[in-house]
Amino acid sequence: MSTMTMEQRLALNKYEVDTEAHIRLKQDVCLQCEARSCLYVCPAECFKEREGKISFSHEGCLECGSCHISCGPEAIEWSYPRGHFGVSYEYG
Ligand code: SF4
Ligand code: SF4
Known part of the structure; x- marks a missing residue:
């Protein structure tokens, strides 16, 4: 069984970063948000x-x-990145 940490596993991934963000926050909603669950649910x-x-x-x-x-x-506002942009998973 592999003993790699989460950080080491994430470092294996390859990213083709788009200049255009595929996720946008609605800041007016975020400013009113008390839960701020985004700080805990996002693995990245x-x-x-x-x-x-x-x-x-x-x-x-x-x-x-x-x-x-x-x-x-x-x-x-959530969508996948355009075309060939985004993450490519590498399994190690
Ligand atoms: S959890 Fe984060 S992204 Fe979602 S509404 Fe609240 S502050 Fe905004
Ligand atoms: S990694 Fe998941 S939780 Fe984090 S921004 Fe991307 S889709 Fe949202």
Whole structure:
């Protein structure tokens, strides 16, 4: 059985990062949100809290859909990256 950490496993993945974000937050909803579940459900830690605001970076997104399920379309515009962009999984 492999003893690799989550960080080591994630480092195996390859990303073709699109300049256009495939996930967008609706900041007016986020500002009213107390749960901030995005900080806990995203395995890639794409969401950060800074000075009371949530920031998001799509570059390390694993396309798992957890944030979409957690927040719903009222808070997040969610789609897969365009064309050949996004993550390619490597299993080690
Ligand atoms: S992304 Fe979702 S969980 Fe995070 S602050 Fe916005 S509404 Fe709340
Ligand atoms: S789809 Fe998954 S990896 Fe991508 S931002 Fe949402 S929770 Fe994070």
